[in-house]
Amino acid sequence: MTETGEDILVRAHPEESQEDVYAEDGSIRTDFRAMVGAAIADRDLLFLRQHVARLHESELGDLIEALQPDQRIALVLLLGDDFDLTALTEVDEAIRLQIVEHLPNAQIAAAIGDLDSDDAVYILEDLDHEDREEILAQLPFTERVRLRRALDYPESSAGRRMQTEFVAVPPFWTVGQTIDYMRDEEGLPETFTQIFVIDPTFKLLGTVDLDRILRTKRQVKIETIMRETSHPIPAEMDQEEAAQLFEQYDLLSAAVVDENERLVGVLTIDDVVDVIQEEAEEDLMRLGGVGDEELSDSIRETSRSRIPWLLVNLLTAFLAASVISLFEATIQEIVALAVLMPIVAGMGGNAGSQTMTVSVRALATRDLDIHNAWRVVRREAGVGLLNGMVFGVLIGVIAGFWFHDVNIGGIIATAMLINMFAAAVAGILIPLLLDKVGADPAVSSAVFVTAVTDITGFFAFLGLATWWFTLH
Amino acid sequence: MTETGEDILVRAHPEESQEDVYAEDGSIRTDFRAMVGAAIADRDLLFLRQHVARLHESELGDLIEALQPDQRIALVLLLGDDFDLTALTEVDEAIRLQIVEHLPNAQIAAAIGDLDSDDAVYILEDLDHEDREEILAQLPFTERVRLRRALDYPESSAGRRMQTEFVAVPPFWTVGQTIDYMRDEEGLPETFTQIFVIDPTFKLLGTVDLDRILRTKRQVKIETIMRETSHPIPAEMDQEEAAQLFEQYDLLSAAVVDENERLVGVLTIDDVVDVIQEEAEEDLMRLGGVGDEELSDSIRETSRSRIPWLLVNLLTAFLAASVISLFEATIQEIVALAVLMPIVAGMGGNAGSQTMTVSVRALATRDLDIHNAWRVVRREAGVGLLNGMVFGVLIGVIAGFWFHDVNIGGIIATAMLINMFAAAVAGILIPLLLDKVGADPAVSSAVFVTAVTDITGFFAFLGLATWWFTLH
Numbered sequence: 006m007t008e009t010g011e012d013i014l015v016r017a018h019p020e021e022s023q024e025d026v027y028a029e030d031g032s033i034r035t036d037f038r039a040m041v042g043a044a045i046a047d048r049d050l051l052f053l054r055q056h057v058a059r060l061h062e063s064e065l066g067d068l069i070e071a072l073q074p075d076q077r078i079a080l081v082l083l084l085g086d087d088f089d090l091t092a093l094t095e096v097d098e099a100i101r102l103q104i105v106e107h108l109p110n111a112q113i114a115a116a117i118g119d120l121d122s123d124d125a126v127y128i129l130e131d132l133d134h135e136d137r138e139e140i141l142a143q144l145p146f147t148e149r150v151r152l153r154r155a156l157d158y159p160e161s162s163a164g165r166r167m168q169t170e171f172v173a174v175p176p177f178w179t180v181g182q183t184i185d186y187m188r189d190e191e192g193l194p195e196t197f198t199q200i201f202v203i204d205p206t207f208k209l210l211g212t213v214d215l216d217r218i219l220r221t222k223r224q225v226k227i228e229t230i231m232r233e234t235s236h237p238i239p240a241e242m243d244q245e246e247a248a249q250l251f252e253q254y255d256l257l258s259a260a261v262v263d264e265n266e267r268l269v270g271v272l273t274i275d276d277v278v279d280v281i282q283e284e285a286e287e288d289l290m291r292l293g294g295v296g297d298e299e300l301s302d303s304i305r306e307t308s309r310s311r312i313p314w315l316l317v318n319l320l321t322a323f324l325a326a327s328v329i330s331l332f333e334a335t336i337q338e339i340v341a342l343a344v345l346m347p348i349v350a351g352m353g354g355n356a357g358s359q360t361m362t363v364s365v366r367a368l369a370t371r372d373l374d375i376h377n378a379w380r381v382v383r384r385e386a387g388v389g390l391l392n393g394m395v396f397g398v399l400i401g402v403i404a405g406f407w408f409h410d411v412n413i414g415g416i417i418a419t420a421m422l423i424n425m426f427a428a429a430v431a432g433i434l435i436p437l438l439l440d441k442v443g444a445d446p447a448v449s450s451a452v453f454v455t456a457v458t459d460i461t462g463f464f465a466f467l468g469l470a471t472w473w474f475t476l477h
Numbered sequence: 478m479t480e481t482g483e484d485i486l487v488r489a490h491p492e493e494s495q496e497d498v499y500a501e502d503g504s505i506r507t508d509f510r511a512m513v514g515a516a517i518a519d520r521d522l523l524f525l526r527q528h529v530a531r532l533h534e535s536e537l538g539d540l541i542e543a544l545q546p547d548q549r550i551a552l553v554l555l556l557g558d559d560f561d562l563t564a565l566t567e568v569d570e571a572i573r574l575q576i577v578e579h580l581p582n583a584q585i586a587a588a589i590g591d592l593d594s595d596d597a598v599y600i601l602e603d604l605d606h607e608d609r610e611e612i613l614a615q616l617p618f619t620e621r622v623r624l625r626r627a628l629d630y631p632e633s634s635a636g637r638r639m640q641t642e643f644v645a646v647p648p649f650w651t652v653g654q655t656i657d658y659m660r661d662e663e664g665l666p667e668t669f670t671q672i673f674v675i676d677p678t679f680k681l682l683g684t685v686d687l688d689r690i691l692r693t694k695r696q697v698k699i700e701t702i703m704r705e706t707s708h709p710i711p712a713e714m715d716q717e718e719a720a721q722l723f724e725q726y727d728l729l730s731a732a733v734v735d736e737n738e739r740l741v742g743v744l745t746i747d748d749v750v751d752v753i754q755e756e757a758e759e760d761l762m763r764l765g766g767v768g769d770e771e772l773s774d775s776i777r778e779t780s781r782s783r784i785p786w787l788l789v790n791l792l793t794a795f796l797a798a799s800v801i802s803l804f805e806a807t808i809q810e811i812v813a814l815a816v817l818m819p820i821v822a823g824m825g826g827n828a829g830s831q832t833m834t835v836s837v838r839a840l841a842t843r844d845l846d847i848h849n850a851w852r853v854v855r856r857e858a859g860v861g862l863l864n865g866m867v868f869g870v871l872i873g874v875i876a877g878f879w880f881h882d883v884n885i886g887g888i889i890a891t892a893m894l895i896n897m898f899a900a901a902v903a904g905i906l907i908p909l910l911l912d913k914v915g916a917d918p919a920v921s922s923a924v925f926v927t928a929v930t931d932i933t934g935f936f937a938f939l940g941l942a943t944w945w946f947t948l949h
Contacts, residue, residue: 031721032846063725071848097844187691197688198670198729215687216669219659249503252754253535255747257670257729274746275727281750282724285757286838289764293834294827300835300844304859308867311831311860315868318827322820323875329819333812340805343815347801347822347931348794355766355790359783362765363772366758372569372772374504376543387776388783395780396787403795459819 026064033071041068045079053080058087066095069104078107090116094127099301102131110136114143121195122169123276126155130165154269163247164240166280167261167270170194173201174227176210181223197271198257202231207267209237209260237262240269247272248280249371288369291447292362294318317452325350325459332467335474341408342470345417348404350462352396353424357454360385360432365446368436382433389429393422416473420466424458431457498536505543513540517551525552530559538567541576550579562588566599571773574603582608586615593667594641595748598627602637626741635719636712638752639733639742642666645673646699648682653695669743670729674703679739681709681732709734712741719744720752721843760841763919764834766790789924797822797931804939807946813880814942817889820876822934824868825896829926832857832904837918840908854905861901865894888945892938896930903929 028034044052057080060068069077069092081088081104090113093101105113105128117125117140129137129152137156141149151169158164172193174183183200187193200218202211211231221230237260238247250256251274261270290296294314298307329336329346336343364381367373373381397418405414435453436446500506516524529552532540541549541564553560553576562585565573577585577600589597589612601609601624609628613621623641630636644665646655655672659665672690674683683703693702709732710719722728723746733742762768766786770779801808801818808815836853839845845853869890877886907925908918 030846031843032848035847038848061726063727070844071846184691187688188694193688193692196686214668215691216659216665219656219687219690220665222660252750254533255535257746274729274750278724278746278750278753281754282757282842285754285761286842289757289761289838290834292761293764293830295831295834298835300839300849300853302856304856304863307856308860308863311828312864312867314831315824315827315864319820319824319868319872322823325823326816326820330816333816336815337809337812340809340815343808343812343818344798344802344805346815347819347935348791348798350819351794351797351927351931352787352791355787356783359766359786362762362767363770366761367772370758371503372542374502374543375507376504376510377772381772384774384776384779388780391776391780392784392787395784396791400791455823459823463819 026060026068033067038068038071041080042072042076045072045076045083048083050083053084054087058084058089060092062089062091063095065089065092069093070096070100074100074103077104081108085112086115088116090120090128091124094124097299097301098131099299101128105132105136110139111143114140118144118148122151122155122270123166123273125152126165130156130160158240161244162240163238163242163244163261163272164270166244166247166276167240167272168194168276169270171201171260171268171271172197173203173207173268175204176202176226176228176231178227179223180218180221180225180227180230183218183227184223198273201260201268201271202227203268209262209266209268212260236260237266238272239264244277244280245284248277248284251277252281284369288365288447291445292365292451294451314452318455321452321456321459324456325463328460328463329467332463332471335467335471339413339470339474341404341410341413342467345404345413346463346466348400349417349420349424349466350459352400352421353428353458353462354455356389356392356425357428357432357458358451360389360429361436361450361454364433364436365450368440368446373437378437382430382437385429385433386426389426390422392429393425396425397421412473412477413470416469417466420462420469423465424462427461428454428458498532498540505539510540510543513552514544514548517544517548517555520555522555525556526559530556530561532564534561534563535567537561537564541565542568542572546572546575549576553580557584558587560588562592562600563596566596569771569773570603571771573600577604577608582611583615586612590616590620594623594627594742595638595745597624598637602628602632630712633716634712635710635714635716635733635744636742638716638719638748639712639744640666640748641742643673643732643740643743644669645675645679645740647676648674648698648700648703650699651695652690652693652697652699652702655690655699656695670745673732673740673743674699675740681734681738681740684732708732709738710744711736716749716752717756720749720756723749724753756841760837760919763917764837764923766923786924790927793924793928793931796928797935800932800935801939804935804943807939807943811885811942811946813876813882813885814939817876817885818935818938820872821889821892821896821938822931824872824893825900825930825934826927828861828864828897829900829904829930830923832861832901833908833922833926836905836908837922840912840918845909850909854902854909857901857905858898861898862894864901865897868897869893884945884949885942888941889938892934892941895937896934899933900926900930 026033026037041057057065057068069080072080077100093104117128129140132140141152144152155164155167155169172187174186199212199214201209202213204210211233213227213231217230236250236254236256238250240261240263251259256274258271258273260268261272263269294311296310298310364373400421401414401418404417405411431454436450439446439449498505498509513529529537529540541552544552549572565576589600601612604612613624616624627636627639627641644659646658671684671686673681674685676682683700683705685699685703689702708722708726708728710722712733712735723731728746730743730745732740733744735741766783768782770782836845872893873886873890876889877883903926908922911918911921
């Protein structure tokens with residue numbers, strides 16, 4: 006299977022390269038990396054132009070990431086104008102910044118003219134103000150205006166991600182005129198799947214998919230085949246919201262309009278795929294208590310970014326510890342309690358994180374909403390009770406035998422039932438509540454759920470034990 | 478902002494519906510759901526045809542999910558041939574099965590003829606063998622052969638997800654001939670963005686994007702503008718692998734070929750977006766210890782699917798408890814240890830899960846590979862040491878003051894340092910190791926990492942305490 010996959014990659018770019026740059030596990034082949042490294046050291050331009058410059062942008066990006074930091078910069082400088090700047094959109098932000106900082110602004114300006122505007126913006130937006138202005142100043146007027154317009158839109162907005170090159174025609178043109186225009190016009194975008202219909206003020210009137218044009222007779226007017234239903238996306242719209250429209254309506258591209266409904270750009274599915282990917286990744290990272298860190302971040306950066314979450318958890322941990330300290334006397338008498346109490350808290354934590362994971366994800370995909378919230382809460386409560394009984398009995402029997410004490414078995418069984426029920430209810434209600442008040446459930450649910458399961462677990466187990474053993 | 482978003486949805490389907498079916502939070506509007514419910518109860522076909530049947534498939538899917546189970550079936554039966562079966566590809570599997578089971582096979586067969594083959598397969602693949610065969614038997618011959626071919630490919634393969642409708646032309650045709658063919662041919666796919674070039678045996682020769690055709694003069698031969706670089710995807714290839722090719726090379730669609738390199742279908746980006754979405758979701762669910770469950774699953778199903786993970790965690794919990802039991806004597810003497818020990822284990826667990834989340838995600842996106850593994854391991858070890866010192870000191874001071882005992886402060890500080898270092902190393906090495914031996918790091922990393930942090934935490938803290946206090 007993997008071999009077939011590799012074959013494809015080889016055949017895939019006969020005009021770009023015959024290199025098979027990937028090993029079986031999808032990483033850059035070690036010997037290829039070594040050859041490139043040697044060529045960089047030898048300043049072997051012939052090899053680099055033939056085997057590196059011709060790689061697909063994403064392959065080149067992977068290669069750059071696999072190289073040593075100083076090799077990366079040397080490679081880009083050696084290739085000069087032969088280096089496809091698009092590859093930089095495929096690498097970690099830290100690596101991109103490091104390379105761009107070492108490139109002369111003139112080289113960036115020369116290269117950026119060849120890029121699609123969305124790729125150009127992607128590289129420009131990370132630069133500091135001064136460098137960015139210097140580069141923009143070296144670009145032709147129309148190009149500069151376009152890029153500046155995209156850069157003026159807020160970060161993570163549709164306007165930032167859009168491509169400002171598009172094909173637009175007036176409604177009274179015929180299909181024949183439109184095709185002739187496309188045959189003659191030099192400045193068309195590199196690829197496109199639909200064309201837009203606009204009035205003289207650039208106001209968006211409709212959209213025509215290319216297959217529609219190809220099926221239609223030459224004399225037919227564009228306005229008769231255009232669809233008004235083009236999901237125009239306001240440039241200010243958050244990219245995540247735009248991505249949801251793409252997903253919901255299976256769009257390949259969509260017009261981006263300004264506040265006056267004038268066409269300013271086009272958002273394409275390949276950028277949206279990246280957004281979808283990032284959003285799913287964000288939820289996962291947040292649930293795991295990490296932010297936007299990247300693999301190329303330094304120890305200091307990483308450490309600092311992870312400390313806040315650990316600090317919040319520390320509060321929870323001390324809260325739980327103070328619950329335990331209420332029962333010091335009981336523990337001193339029956340040390341078995343100290344041995345067993347982490348089981349009650351830990352299993353509750355696991356059950357709670359199961360429920361929480363499902364809830365957070367369902368909220369993110371909008372599968373969980375007011376129509377089924379109550380039903381899902383009841384289901385989770387039911388699951389909590391059922392699994393609480395299963396594990397209560399199981400742990401109760403084991404603990405009873407371990408400490409030869411049927412009382413301890415009964416106490417831990419009851420505590421388990423209580424805590425797994427609490428875990429389930431907290432696992433669903435906390436994300437729902439956070440979502441309701443407008444907070445991101447992925448960021449903060451875990452801390453609250455752990456707090457509930459730790460405190461309930463210790464309190465139920467130690468409390469029950471204290472009550473039972475003072476009674477008898 | 479949300480209002481703007483709603484405006485779009487309204488304007489988006491003027492020919493389909495003027496309904497604004499979504500509330501601000503993205504869920505189906507409650508009053509719309511109530512109106513639909515009333516119309517179903519009154520068998521008000523006029524309302525249903527006008528306001529429900531015309532919804533976009535994904536809106537209809539959302540509406541179905543928001544209805545009561547009996548309302549769902551009543552709606553589909555009432556609408557009959559007016560019901561767009563594609564909407565069923567947008568709902569939970571359990572809901573889809575429930576509806577399909579209540580539909581007469583004849584109605585399904587009639588409706589499936591109108592679907593794209595990939596949607597048809599999506600619905601057919603969940604049915605039991607008998608129903609599926611009965612429905613297939615009622616379809617026209619070519620349709621039946623196509624669907625059966627797709628269904629014969631393994632689940633989650635590219636062949637299962639492909640669309641069997643495509644446009645293919647011989648290499649010696651001119652652009653003009655090709656356009657004329659598309660103008661006259663009735664049986665073209667509903668939408669397409671590229672056409673394929675094949676020889677008389679259906680062997681794939683190349684691909685031409687539609688924009689390329691539109692830019693080219695009529696007399697030019699197709700073979701001169703086709704690209705050989707079409708990333709043909711073997712039908713047997715896993716859909717996840719295919720999705721990676723789409724992502725890497727920003728494909729909109731790709732040819733699917735059989736073992737003889739004959740064109741059998743086309744995989745499109747909208748299906749791939751779903752795969753990407755599912756894969757990211759899978760990792761998140763697995764890290765959280767839940768499987769492929771859906772919100773519509775019953776309490777029993779959910780409970781059963783979650784028990785295995787809890788059982789494995791139970792083993793870990795007892796292992797940790799048995800470590801504590803080694804130090805019963807020390808705990809009996811100094812109960813403060815029982816109070817503080819969950820802090821050491823818990824904070825280690827949190828730090829470990831941070832590292833693990835980053836590692837699992839980076840492995841899934843192939844950002845972490847042999848070229849940077851060693852660097853990332855060193856970074857994580859460094860972060861573990863640094864944060865271990867930060868939190869060691871912090872917790873040591875608090876604990877020292879709390880129990881008025883500088884010894885306890887020193888002991889917990891040292892234990893924290895040890896455990897956070899162990900957590901970091903386990904958090905990166907365990908996923909790497911699991912990946913190396915071919916296991917899915919998302920499924921099993923959490924259990925192992927927790928085992929390490931619990932056991933190390935308890936052992937380091939209680940062990941150090943025992944050693945220190947026996948010494949003094």
